[in-house]
Amino acid sequence: MLTPLATLRTGLELRLGAGARAWLHQALATAADAPHHVNEPGLPPWERDFAQAGRQCGPHALRPEGEAGVAEAAVPPRDPADTARVLILHAAAPDTATLARLYEHGTAAERRAVLLALPHLDPPPEREGALTLVEDALRTNDTRLVAAALGPYAAAHLDAHQWRQAVLKCLFTGVPLSAVAGLEHRAAGDGELARMLEDYARERTAAGREVPSDLHTALDLARFPHTAEGPAAQGTGTDPGALAAPGTGGAEAPEAGEAPDSHRTPRSPQEP
């Protein structure tokens, strides 16, 4: 579920020390003023603030009592600099081309903030341009970017194949599936996802490797409510831990951190 920006801002302000809070207020005012300075030469002041937010609002800028002031509603993004950058982006309301430029020339932290901001922006970014950024992040092996890419924007806009590949990539790279927004909704009854998860579980088991515990959660979702028609009914849907094919123990399985094999194609290209 999308946490309202006001809640994010309150949560952040409760955590920040006085100096960082004052900086944030100034940065948000500067950003809100951005549309009046679009034609001025040089780097816009709000973009400088966006770049510098990590050293102004990073973990070191939290109040001495640390997490004591965190409201229960302060859900991810939890890194204070992430939240500060998301708030700055919302205030500046950049167009999609500016978002893309900030992402392309950004550090990993700046890229993460652009991804996290996508569902919050008003006006919303152009779908094609925003998805280009999400897809770029999903191609990386930086788990911070992969996790940030799979927020509510991806849940709403990624096509089925891309989304399934992203879920599988989380399992490959150790990103907890709790980072995938809308997992329960999108995975429910997705027979193709169930097939991919079962194949992956079999591959891991054949190699004598542990099956990620998150896989079972996703698999349970994907099997429901089409269990009778899905792969489970065809004899491959038992406990993935018991799926090792005899004599295949030497098969090469990808290591955690490897990208999923992009040459894999679903058996059924049709949407379930």
Place this chain on the structure above:
Amino acid sequence: MIALRIFDPHIHMTSRTTDDYAAMHAAGVRALVEPSFWLGQPRTSPASFYDYFDSLLGWEPFRAAQHGIAHHCTLALNPKEANDPRCTPVLDALPRYLLKDNVVAVGEVGYDAMTPAEDTALAAQLQLAREHGLPALVHTPHRDKLAGLHRTLDVLRESGLPPEHVVLDHLNETTLGAASDSGCWLGFSVYPDTKMDPERMIRILRVHGTDRVLVNSAADWGHSDPLKTRHVGDAMLAAGFGEDEVDQVLWRNPVAFYGQSGRLVLDSAPPEGQSYEGNSILRGGE
């Protein structure tokens, strides 16, 4: 083996493997600075620099964090490619990149073949360091080193950059005197065959002392060794230096130099879902 905490102030991790990261962590390396330099073959456009900068600002810190090592960088147009007009437009993009949180200095700048184009790039980038409140990592040339150092010192004086904001790197016995007199920090690169070696480094530390001295491996794509910082620490202990002096050279000095940027973060949490030993050691570095 005595536990040391090590900050390698100059190492090109882009060229190194995960085995190197693991060995460095086992040797005590908990933080490093990766200066931007040339890749061993020419770049042909500014876009190659942007991809490289992106790597130093994103992917490489991620790799380092997986091994419990804090990664910062310095950015610049290097002296060698300052001579290539296909590359010099990167100077126009540097101001935007020098704002980034992980950038703790401008560098490597300096001289390679001491050409007019190198004069221009060096002066322009020292000016950028002043404007951004950043220290500068200044490479001294491998050929004609002493003359190159004197020419570097002239440009530094003209720049107005305070000497305490400058480290002169790749120094040796012939350049130590003039470099020390300048008031700049003194960088020594310890290599298997060229530059300095641990035994000569000990002799320099005995004569000069441990103040303002930075020791680095400068390990890159060539014949080099990312554990040379550790070797110098061991050689110092064997030669009778105390653990506090080793800690000064291998940790507190680089922290003090790059800390002038105000951007050094040594107590960052490990990546989500991962933990590593030594985090508390890092916190003790400040």
